[in-house]
Amino acid sequence: MSDDVGYTTEQLMELAGLSVSNVIFKEYNIKKFKKILICCGPGNNGGDGLVSARHLKEFGYDIKIIYPKINNKLLFTKLLKLLEHYQIPVVQSITQEELNQHDLIIDAIFGFSFKGEPRNPFDELIRMINKSNKAVISIDVPSGYNINIGDTTNSLYVDSEMNISLMLPKEGLKNYKKKHYLGGRFLPT
Ligand SMILES: NC(=O)C1=CN([C@@H]2O[C@H](COP(=O)(O)OP(=O)(O)OC[C@H]3O[C@@H](n4cnc5c(N)ncnc54)[C@H](OP(=O)(O)O)[C@@H]3O)[C@@H](O)[C@H]2O)[C@@H](O)CC1
Ligand SMILES: [K+]
Numbered sequence: 001m002s003d004d005v006g007y008t009t010e011q012l013m014e015l016a017g018l019s020v021s022n023v024i025f026k027e028y029n030i031k032k033f034k035k036i037l038i039c040c041g042p043g044n045n046g047g048d049g050l051v052s053a054r055h056l057k058e059f060g061y062d063i064k065i066i067y068p069k070i071n072n073k074l075l076f077t078k079l080l081k082l083l084e085h086y087q088i089p090v091v092q093s094i095t096q097e098e099l100n101q102h103d104l105i106i107d108a109i110f111g112f113s114f115k116g117e118p119r120n121p122f123d124e125l126i127r128m129i130n131k132s133n134k135a136v137i138s139i140d141v142p143s144g145y146n147i148n149i150g151d152t153t154n155s156l157y158v159d160s161e162m163n164i165s166l167m168l169p170k171e172g173l174k175n176y177k178k179k180h181y182l183g184g185r186f187l188p189t
Contacts (some may be wrong), residue, residue, distance in 0.1 A: 114141075
């Protein structure tokens with residue numbers, strides 16, 4: 001999709017992460033929601049989370065990343081290197097107690113390429129997020145949602161209070177009733 005108009009994935013991901021960060025800054029007062037945990041999956045949705053981390057840190061939030069399955073493509077290696085410079089901690093596992101210490105959780109686990117039911121270790125992470133009783137927001141789609149038909153087929157998905165769709169809301173969010181932003185309208189229509 002991006003290649004058709006001349007954008008690179010890297011450029012779109014940067015715009016996506018910045019859009020997400022702008023929405024969070026607007027919606028979640030930094031004094032009340034200082035500590036943010038970003039949960040990143042193995043694909044580009046996780047990449048959006050890695051980018052958001054930098055921008056949110058620039059806005060003044062304290063950021064930690066949980067990234068259980070590292071993507072070895074160059075794009076992700078570069079994003080992780082940047083995070084080192086920003087001194088943003090990246091861990092590969094987390095306990096419920098550690099997760100609960102955050103004020104806001106960002107779900108960047110799966111986006112539009114998710115299929116089936118969430119597999120290990122993401123199933124457990126999603127359960128922990130849902131158990132936390134913290135504010136949770138999803139990037140592009142609540143992870144675990146069936147992207148075409150919504151949450152009706154999966155028993156396990158991130159029960160977030162807000163979704164930030166990127167570029168276009170996906171079909172599966174047609175009946176989404178919670179707070180819903182459209183971020184990153186970065187392709188000409
Ligand atoms: N192109 C664009 O316009 C832009 C797209 N952007 C962003 O990219 C997102 C789409 O990214 P994406 O295509 O990389 O896939 P994504 O949804 O992150 O996940 C795929 C990964 O999940 C895994 N996986 C799948 N099912 C699984 C399961 N049941 N249980 C466990 N794992 C499972 C799968 O692993 P595999 O099945 O291959 O082993 C693969 O590694 C999109 O939603 C938006 O946020 C923006 O960055 C900028 C502009
Ligand atoms: K997501």
